[in-house]
Amino acid sequence: MSSGKIIIAGIGPGSKEDITPAVLEAVKLADVVVGYKYYFQFIEHVLRPGTECIDTGMRKERQRAEEAFIQAESGKNVCVISSGDAGIYGMTPLIYEMKKERNSDIEIEAIPGISAFQKAAALLGAPIGHDFCVLSMSDLLTPWATIEKRIIAAASADFVTAIYNPKSKGRYWQLQRLVELFLEERSADTPVGYVRQAGREEQEIKITTLAEFSVEEIDMFTIVIIGNSQSYNFENHIITPRGYYHQKATEGVGIGQGIMMESFRTIESELANKDIPLDKKWALLHAIHTTADFDMENILLVDKGAVEKLYHEFASGKIKQIITDVTMVTSGVRKGALERLGVEVKCYLNDPRVAELATKFGITRTQAGIRLAVEEHPNALFAFGNAPTALMELCRLIRLEKATPAGIIAAPVGFVNVKESKHMVKPFTSIPKLIVEGRKGGSNLAATLVNSILTYDDAEQLRPGRDV
Numbered sequence: 001m002s003s004g005k006i007i008i009a010g011i012g013p014g015s016k017e018d019i020t021p022a023v024l025e026a027v028k029l030a031d032v033v034v035g036y037k038y039y040f041q042f043i044e045h046v047l048r049p050g051t052e053c054i055d056t057g058m059r060k061e062r063q064r065a066e067e068a069f070i071q072a073e074s075g076k077n078v079c080v081i082s083s084g085d086a087g088i089y090g091m092t093p094l095i096y097e098m099k100k101e102r103n104s105d106i107e108i109e110a111i112p113g114i115s116a117f118q119k120a121a122a123l124l125g126a127p128i129g130h131d132f133c134v135l136s137m138s139d140l141l142t143p144w145a146t147i148e149k150r151i152i153a154a155a156s157a158d159f160v161t162a163i164y165n166p167k168s169k170g171r172y173w174q175l176q177r178l179v180e181l182f183l184e185e186r187s188a189d190t191p192v193g194y195v196r197q198a199g200r201e202e203q204e205i206k207i208t209t210l211a212e213f214s215v216e217e218i219d220m221f222t223i224v225i226i227g228n229s230q231s232y233n234f235e236n237h238i239i240t241p242r243g244y245y246h247q248k249a250t251e252g253v254g255i256g257q258g259i260m261m262e263s264f265r266t267i268e269s270e271l272a273n274k275d276i277p278l279d280k281k282w283a284l285l286h287a288i289h290t291t292a293d294f295d296m297e298n299i300l301l302v303d304k305g306a307v308e309k310l311y312h313e314f315a316s317g318k319i320k321q322i323i324t325d326v327t328m329v330t331s332g333v334r335k336g337a338l339e340r341l342g343v344e345v346k347c348y349l350n351d352p353r354v355a356e357l358a359t360k361f362g363i364t365r366t367q368a369g370i371r372l373a374v375e376e377h378p379n380a381l382f383a384f385g386n387a388p389t390a391l392m393e394l395c396r397l398i399r400l401e402k403a404t405p406a407g408i409i410a411a412p413v414g415f416v417n418v419k420e421s422k423h424m425v426k427p428f429t430s431i432p433k434l435i436v437e438g439r440k441g442g443s444n445l446a447a448t449l450v451n452s453i454l455t456y457d458d459a460e461q462l463r464p465g466r467d468v
Contacts, residue, residue: 010113
């Protein structure tokens with residue numbers, strides 16, 4: 001007797017309209033259809049008279065596969081139906097495994113179908129417009145420890161993530177754990193959509209956010225889709241752009257600015273804590289962009305509202321000068337931003353009076369420079385990227401009420417008195433401050449923090465580098 005053939009066909013998520021013509025043709029030509037009885041209703045209208053339908057019951061996938069081989073080995077053409085796409089959490093892998101196990105020569109063909117997550121995505125708008133992954137919360141065949149590793153990987157890699165088998169009566173806590181893990185990597189306002197009974201009469205669609213997502217509304221008939229860092233809600237649809245920034249965001253900008261904009265978006269996507277105030281985030285992005293050091297998340301202290309406050313004082317003309325401890329900080333401040341705001345940046349280190357003053361009082365040249373600066377510009381923004389002695393001198397003059405800085409950027413670098421100089425600044429609670437704690441710092445870092453203040457009006461659009 002000649003052998004038959006097994007065709008594995010995905011019949012879509014649950015409506016006749018979502019079954020592909022190729023699947024309908026395979027069902028029409030089958031001598032035997034094997035599947036879960038609930039799905040027979042969706043294909044009965046194309047069955048030939050006399051076609052045998054074999055139901056193996058729910059969760060009897062192995063028996064279903066065995067029955068398909070028995071029927072095919074008797075010379076019949078068999079169609080094994082599976083919901084969605086049979087190759088995605090469906091019957092296709094099991095049929096191939098059983099072919100290997102039985103050492104069978106039965107021909108196998110898989111015909112794709114519309115998967116449940118594709119149907120759900122279409123109903124939600126366009127959530128999978130960029131890289132995505134699909135996870136199953138079922139730990140019947142996969143250890144939970146492995147599933148949790150995959151959740152962390154998906155969240156940290158910024159994948160749009162579709163969730164199958166999100167919850168059942170006996171498996172009630174895993175989805176909540178997934179939300180916790182995603183909130184460690186994603187913003188609380190990340191869009192989340194879910195569709196229950198996609199494509200069927202009972203269909204329900206809802207769009208919410210990661211923070212507002214209620215796992216109590218979810219069951220085994222629901223597909224959940226979590227957006228990535230670029231996804232947004234537009235007219236109650238989730239949209240995930242095809243790229244990590246809109247094309248319009250880079251129109252009319254130079255190559256240098258375009259690279260800087262892309263860099264900032266990359267940095268933002270990799271931040272451990274994305275849910276921080278915009279003005280602090282703007283300074284932090286500048287600091288990491290300059291140093292490539294994500295430890296800045298831990299050591300950059302920004303007083304509440306300091307960047308925004310200082311920017312508005314520059315923009316209103318209240319602050320007119322920036323004083324730096326060394327010329328390298330001065331060189332790093334963006335000239336275009338200074339011109340826009342009418343601000344002068346000045347370092348006194350090469351002032352001819354400095355050497356005389358340093359010799360007279362036995363102090364460093366940077367200390368002497370700060371003494372001179374305070375006499376002429378006591379209300380300036382002071383930025384330190386090199387000399388802890390200069391920062392300590394400013395603190396001394398503040399205590400003597402000879403200096404009333406508009407703000408302080410404390411980022412000296414080194415090993416002697418560096419930590420102490422930064423601690424000395426902290427008690428001045430009325431002065432807006434940006435402090436790089438510990439030994440790290442540098443002229444380039446101090447300059448970029450100044451630039452973050454001068455360009456704060458670009459922060460909302462995440463559009464750095466117009467002066468590049």
